[in-house]
Amino acid sequence: xxxxxxxxxxxxxxxxxxxxxxxxxxxxxxxxxxxxxxxxxxxxxxxxxxxxxxxxxxxxxxxxxxxxxxxxxxxxxxxxxxxxxxxxxxxxxxxxxxxxxxxxxxxxxxxxxxxxxxxxxxxxxxxxxxxxxxxxxxxxxxxxxxxxxxxxxxxxxxxxxxxxxxxxxxxxxxxxxxxxxxxxxxxxxxxxxxxxxxxxxxxxxxxxxxxxxxxxxxxxxxxxxxxxxxxxxxxxxxxxxxxxxxxxxxxxxxxxxxxxxxxxxxxxxxx
Amino acid sequence: xxxxxxxxxxxxxxxxxxxxxxxxxxxxxxxxxxxxxxxxxxxxxxxxxxxxxxxxxxxxxxxxxxxxxxxxxxxxxxxxxxxxxxxxxxxxxxxxxxxxxxxxxxxxxxxxxxxxxxxxxxxxxxxxxxxxxxxxxxxxxxxxxxxxxxxxxxxx
Ligand SMILES: Cc1cc2nc3c(=O)[nH]c(=O)nc-3n(C[C@H](O)[C@H](O)[C@H](O)COP(=O)(O)OP(=O)(O)OC[C@H]3O[C@@H](n4cnc5c(N)ncnc54)[C@H](O)[C@@H]3O)c2cc1C
Ligand code: FES
Ligand code: FES
Numbered sequence: 001x002x003x004x005x006x007x008x009x010x011x012x013x014x015x016x017x018x019x020x021x022x023x024x025x026x027x028x029x030x031x032x033x034x035x036x037x038x039x040x041x042x043x044x045x046x047x048x049x050x051x052x053x054x055x056x057x058x059x060x061x062x063x064x065x066x067x068x069x070x071x072x073x074x075x076x077x078x079x080x081x082x083x084x085x086x087x088x089x090x091x092x093x094x095x096x097x098x099x100x101x102x103x104x105x106x107x108x109x110x111x112x113x114x115x116x117x118x119x120x121x122x123x124x125x126x127x128x129x130x131x132x133x134x135x136x137x138x139x140x141x142x143x144x145x146x147x148x149x150x151x152x153x154x155x156x157x158x159x160x161x162x163x164x165x166x167x168x169x170x171x172x173x174x175x176x177x178x179x180x181x182x183x184x185x186x187x188x189x190x191x192x193x194x195x196x197x198x199x200x201x202x203x204x205x206x207x208x209x210x211x212x213x214x215x216x217x218x219x220x221x222x223x224x225x226x227x228x229x230x231x232x233x234x235x236x237x238x239x240x241x242x243x244x245x246x247x248x249x250x251x252x253x254x255x256x257x258x259x260x261x262x263x264x265x266x267x268x269x270x271x
Numbered sequence: 272x273x274x275x276x277x278x279x280x281x282x283x284x285x286x287x288x289x290x291x292x293x294x295x296x297x298x299x300x301x302x303x304x305x306x307x308x309x310x311x312x313x314x315x316x317x318x319x320x321x322x323x324x325x326x327x328x329x330x331x332x333x334x335x336x337x338x339x340x341x342x343x344x345x346x347x348x349x350x351x352x353x354x355x356x357x358x359x360x361x362x363x364x365x366x367x368x369x370x371x372x373x374x375x376x377x378x379x380x381x382x383x384x385x386x387x388x389x390x391x392x393x394x395x396x397x398x399x400x401x402x403x404x405x406x407x408x409x410x411x412x413x414x415x416x417x418x419x420x421x422x423x424x425x426x427x
Contacts, residue, residue: 002293004291005290010339033332037334041312102402103384103401104320105329107326108328108333184401
């Protein structure tokens with residue numbers, strides 16, 4: 001399959017990428033290309049130009065300072081999964097990264113690309129929301145609570161580039177997904193985190209976008225055990241139904257994945 | 272049109288291509304390296320797997336211009352001096368293919384995985400093969416081939 005014509009430009013720096021985006025309003029950033037290129041091949045996207053930011057060293061890094069973990073937007077899933085620092089500070093995130101797609105997707109796909117795309121079945125939005133991450137861009141800092149605004153939509157403005165994602169080490173956390181056996185995208189994925197200001201439970205894959213489950217958060221605040229969430233069901237009315245699973249089945253999976261995520265947080269601290 | 276230059280199987284190559292040319296078409300049609308297959312053309316099957324700067328990637332999901340300046344290896348670049356690569360040899364010995372359509376991709380994925388892991392158990396191999404689909408073998412002998420090669424290569 002062959003996409004529409006476009007012009008390819010490799011950014012020499014973040015400033016260069018910003019300037020090129022400002023000059024070409026119909027251009028798109030290209031990171032790992034693992035969502036954008038298939039979409040262009042299907043001719044569902046028709047950017048006038050692609051501005052490649054995947055080779056910018058200033059966007060590709062993993063830094064730990066005390067309890068703060070900062071990941072550059074163009075860091076690949078593979079690099080996050082393999083990082084000794086991420087495994088130590090936030091093993092649940094390393095586990096998540098290691099189970100995105102397949103090794104070839106992980107070799108080039110990036111955290112910034114995934115968050116900017118906000119696919120309702122993407123893994124990282126669950127981690128970002130449950131861990132109350134901060135998404136830093138070329139113009140501002142956006143709390144995860146304000147970042148995900150709906151299916152494939154985010155708070156990002158035209159021309160705004162995600163530069164890094166900042167996490168704080170939680171007291172404990174765990175992520176479990178029921179993966180579609182073909183793509184490995186979650187049919188339901190639940191991230192459970194106990195952070196300084198409380199417990200947060202974020203669900204991805206099941207609904208039109210990532211969402212929190214307050215009833216589970218309240219139950220886990222009383223007792224951080226798998227049993228605490230075992231009988232809490234989310235309403236199926238707002239969940240997705242497709243060839244892979246009905247909304248009712250997804251609702252069931254959310255409870256099961258929540259239980260397993262808590263088990264992991266307790267037993268393995270997210271491994 | 273853009274002039275793209277890269278190293279493919281150790282040889283410098285250069286061509287004038289449209290920016291929208293996918294790497295897999297560049298390899299197959301400009302360079303006539305037809306060992307890299309197109310199975311799904313939708314990023315799912317791994318038949319198009321090649322190495323770009325040592326990492327296995329799907330050549331149908333990358334533009335040739337993205338590989339400007341890169342070292343690319345295809346299935347044609349594995350055998351040396353008329354001798355099969357150990358992973359190719361292991362697929363032959365363990366009957367790791369039937370029709371052979373998926374085989375170049377399987378082998379490129381396996382070579383990259385062995386580089387990262389060394390000797391692998393069967394579970395690790397199956398996890399590493401998540402991006403490669405085979406419609407013939409049921410995977411059993413593919414896993415055996417890679418297990419065999421990974422053990423022989425780490426012992427050597
Ligand atoms: C076979 C397959 C299986 C997959 N399985 C999974 C899975 O199990 N779980 C999962 O979560 N994902 C999965 N993915 C998606 C994959 O993780 C993608 O890599 C990811 O969604 C997009 O990241 P990218 O770097 O490839 O972005 P690209 O495709 O390059 O870009 C995606 C979008 O983000 C924009 N963008 C990129 N970087 C930035 C930035 N820094 N700032 C602002 N905007 C930016 C681009 O302009 C584009 O609109 C799968 C993909 C494939 C092909
Ligand atoms: S042809 Fe590239 S993944 Fe199938
Ligand atoms: S051997 Fe026929 S597709 Fe794998």
